[in-house]
Amino acid sequence: MKIEKIQKSGSKYKITLDNGKIISTYEEVILDKGLLYHKYINEKQLEKIYKDTAYYKSYNKALDMINRRLRSEYEIRKYLEKSEIKKEDIESIIDNLKRINLINDRAFAKAYTNDKINLSMDGPHKIRRHLKENKVREEYIEEAISNIDKEILKDHIKKIVDKKIKNNTKYTPYQLKQKITTYLINLGYDRVEIVSILDNYQIESPNLEKEMDKVLNRLKKKYSGDKLIYNLKNKLYTKGYTKEEIEEYIKNSSIN
Numbered sequence: 001m002k003i004e005k006i007q008k009s010g011s012k013y014k015i016t017l018d019n020g021k022i023i024s025t026y027e028e029v030i031l032d033k034g035l036l037y038h039k040y041i042n043e044k045q046l047e048k049i050y051k052d053t054a055y056y057k058s059y060n061k062a063l064d065m066i067n068r069r070l071r072s073e074y075e076i077r078k079y080l081e082k083s084e085i086k087k088e089d090i091e092s093i094i095d096n097l098k099r100i101n102l103i104n105d106r107a108f109a110k111a112y113t114n115d116k117i118n119l120s121m122d123g124p125h126k127i128r129r130h131l132k133e134n135k136v137r138e139e140y141i142e143e144a145i146s147n148i149d150k151e152i153l154k155d156h157i158k159k160i161v162d163k164k165i166k167n168n169t170k171y172t173p174y175q176l177k178q179k180i181t182t183y184l185i186n187l188g189y190d191r192v193e194i195v196s197i198l199d200n201y202q203i204e205s206p207n208l209e210k211e212m213d214k215v216l217n218r219l220k221k222k223y224s225g226d227k228l229i230y231n232l233k234n235k236l237y238t239k240g241y242t243k244e245e246i247e248e249y250i251k252n253s254s255i256n
Contacts, residue, residue, distance in 0.1 A: 001017045001018060001019060001021075001040065001041050001042070001046065002017065002018040002039055002040055003015055003016070003017060003018075003035060003038075003039050003040070003041065004016045004017060004018050006030065006035060006036065009024070011060075012024050012025060012026055012027075013025055013026065013027060013029075013030055015030075015035065015049075017041075023046075023049060023050075023053070024053075025049060025052075025053040025056075026053060026056040026057075026060065028052075028056050029049055029052045029053055029056060032052065054084065054085055055085060055089050055092075055093075057083075058080055058083040058085050058089070058090075058093060059093050059096070061079070061083075062076050062079065062080060062093060062097065063097075063102070065079060066097070066102050066103075069111075070104075070107065070108050070111045070112070071103070071108065072103075072105055072108045072131075072134040072135065072136055073094065073098075073103050073105055073135070074134045074135035074136075075134060076093075076094065076097065076103060077090065077094060080093060080094075105134075105136045105137060105140055106137075106140045106143070108134075108136065108140075109131055109136050109140040109141055109143070109144040110140075110143075110144045110147075112127070112130070112131065112144070113127050113131075113144040113145065113147075113148065116130075117148055117149075117152060117153075121156050121159075121160060121187060122187060122188050123153065123156070123184070123187050123188030123189035123190070124145050124148055124153065124188055124189070124190070125188035125189065125190070126186075126187060126188025127144075127145065127188060128141055128145055128188075129188070131144070153189065153193070154193070154197065156189075157184060157189055157193065157194060157197050158197060160180070160183070160184060160187075161180055161184075161197065161198060161201060164176070164179070164180045164183065165180075165201065165203060170211065171240070172239065172240040172241055173203040173204075173240075174240035174241075174242070175239060175240035176203055177198050177203065178240070180194075180198065181194050181195065181198065209249065211239075212236060212241070212246075212249045215232065215235050215236060215239070216232055216253065219231050219232055219235065229250060232246075232250070233246055233250075236249075
């Protein structure tokens with residue numbers, strides 16, 4: 001078969017053969033096979049061109065992924081395993097990308113950690129979990145986490161606490177602190193650090209009487225006398241009111 005024409009088409013090349021067949025392939029295939037200088041190819045060579053085109057299709061898709069953001073080896077491998085290429089080709093792509101330093105889990109761990117610290121409110125434990133899910137080596141994870149500025153983490157916690165206090169005025173101080181602590185732990189922050197910062201906040205109590213009246217009015221529909229008082233106390237305890245606050249409310253209410 002004779003190659004009649006080779007022309008660039010976007011990011012690929014089109015090879016036109018004398019039998020009318022058009023092959024869409026990549027620059028790497030053109031250069032590897034010396035197709036600019038050899039004008040004739042046989043069936044075996046044609047089959048190899050198709051095979052190499054499939055290889056570079058997956059290779060270039062992996063490059064596109066990395067160009068959007070740095071990826072872990074695990075992410076790239078997972079993606080390639082979904083492609084219709086052989087296992088040895090996957091290993092070859094991974095090796096080539098490592099050789100030119102486009103796959104580097106140490107750099108990935110550092111970049112991912114910096115992005116999350118600077119562009120989100122994720123804490124170190126959540127960052128660590130994600131890196132582990134990406135099969136990053138433990139030493140790279142610990143190196144990246146240990147380099148996080150502790151003052152930035154404290155600032156993140158304080159910003160979240162300030163926002164939560166401002167937007168949640170119906171809870172008791174105890175309730176609110178519990179909710180904030182749970183929220184921050186889920187974001188990946190350390191419980192000891194959270195509690196240490198929260199202890200410096202004086203959270204004002206809401207209108208306790210108004211909130212307790214709501215609970216009392218609901219319970220009155222089902223209970224009376226000692227049963228009402230018993231269930232009222234239990235309900236208020238679970239909502240975070242102190243024993244003193246509850247006793248004072250019952251003492252001043254009309255249920256006695």
